[in-house]
Amino acid sequence: MSRKPIRKAVFPVAGLGTRFLPATKAIPKELLPIVDRPLIQYAVDEAREAGIEQMIFVTGRGKTALIENFDIAFELEATMAERGKDLSVLEPTRFTPGDLISVRQQVPMGLGHAIWCARAIVGDEPFAILLPDELMVGEPGCMAQMVEAYHEVGGNLISVLEVPHEEVSSYGVIDPGAANGALTEVKGLVEKPPVDQAPSNKIVSGRYILQPEVMRTLETQGKGAGGEIQLTDAMAKMIGSQPFHAVTFEGRRFDCGSKTGFVEATLALALERDDMGKEVRRIAERLLGR
């Protein structure tokens, strides 16, 4: 069966990033770098690898630098060229004009509300969502794995991973149905459940492919956990009327919205790099007193 291709991705980047204060007072959390690439760059690269062309940033106050990051920095580039420096390092920040679109979420009322702010640009087609503070490392990337699964089953897809049961109450959790390879049917979804009421230990991990109908569900969605308009609640309402599957991501995920996750990602990626891995290993061993 032929399905509409996934051409658009929404990046909700309007959150306040309070867990990283004071670092994120003037700098968006999504611009914090893991080694030398900002978090948003990893997410944009992952979407591009999955064949997605149009990126929609849902931004808020103080987040303009995220757009600047993907603009042409004329003075910088002219000076670098004059000094004979290699400009290819800026290649991932290039965009075809018109393919980076930003909309504003005036008040950070929650992830569901942020997605709803992109409704006019998303229009009437299925679309992807990537949360840049969840760093997904895999080959192929997480969104590419999801797009492949989408061509198989269509409908709505979320990426999931398993965590120790006692950690589930910080996340969206699925009620799993029948499983077939990496695909699991989703029978229910609950945001931040108490540990004893969680239907599984499979948590939603920051990547989604959703049908445009979710925008209509979000339109009337009330506040949920934490007093925020939750995407999980809107998705839960769509279960039953549209196919809904979870894709277990084959790869690693770093929760860069938390400080320890951020440090772990920095260390893991630095250790794997050809240009610095050995040196970083020596430093780490010295610090650990080995």
Ligand code: UTP
């Ligand atoms: P988080 O739950 O990590 O919230 O949002 P946050 O505000 O970024 O960070 P903390 O908890 O205060 O430290 C998950 C994703 O949803 C976006 C965030 O930018 C992040 O990418 N988001 C969240 C919005 O765009 N708008 C919102 O109202 C809430």
